[in-house]
Amino acid sequence: MTVRNTLALLTAAFMCSCSGNSGSKSTSSDTLSGKQDAAMAAIQCFAYQAQKDSAFLHLEINSGIVSGKLSYALFEKDRNDGTIAGTMSGDTIFARYTFSSEGSQSVREVAFLKSGTDWVEGFGDAKDSAGVMVFTDRSGLDFEKGLHFKPVECPAAP
Template identity: 50%
Template sequence: MRNIIPILAIYASAMLACQSNSTKSVSTDIKATHTDTASKQCFQYVDKKDTASLSLEINNGKVNGALSYKLFEKDKNDGTITGIVKGDTIIADYTFQSEGTTSTREVVWLKKNDQLVEGFGEGEESNGKMKFKNLANLRFDQAMVFKPVICK
């Protein structure tokens, strides 16, 4: 019986030491998460021979990133996006190169779970760029779904 008491004391001390260390690391992780306001996210759309890649950096409601479309039998588009996040929607200007010409058009994605669904709708030219006539009338049913991927 005398041997059990020191063993229990050592065991209890070891358990308390483990608990205090894990508490410290959890609080450090939470603090680091709260101080880091920028987040980089990458997405990809793939359908047969069509692909599109999107990388976003979101910081305090503003979004910047890169977007590339490689659609079968169409010219490749590579460019950058800058815009805003409104709730579950990203609204941005996409400035890209295609056939040696620089163009700008508005792009919109709706976040559904961990995916981004690109919006489509009637457009018009305004001040040298293509914009949607009415954001409220966009359709998100044409199945251009960008799924999350690991950023390269």
């Protein structure tokens, strides 16, 4: 799926989630449906910290669709800031990370495995596919040495 298609899918999902019946009376079934929607959407933040390295992950998961922000500040490496957009597959997130580094924009596939309350980033061999670095074999990803993102309070919106 191209970045353009992913963004179009996320935009459509956002627009559908924003449409509502403002000004109308809610029934008990509407209230129940609203509670189910709220339970299905989860916004959470996670951080990785080790010596001089840090990373931050802001996730919004809604009915298996994942979006959010991801940034890395790794010692003696260029800072990366960007967005993720992807899907949940069981207990694993597969997403495209669109980020800026050194003044240029890049896209690469990322994977995170749920481990208790944490998310662990997976790494593996990747290849360039139409300008996007993608994993060559998702089943062979290594989550043992990945960054462990622990839950943190989300920063207040500006």
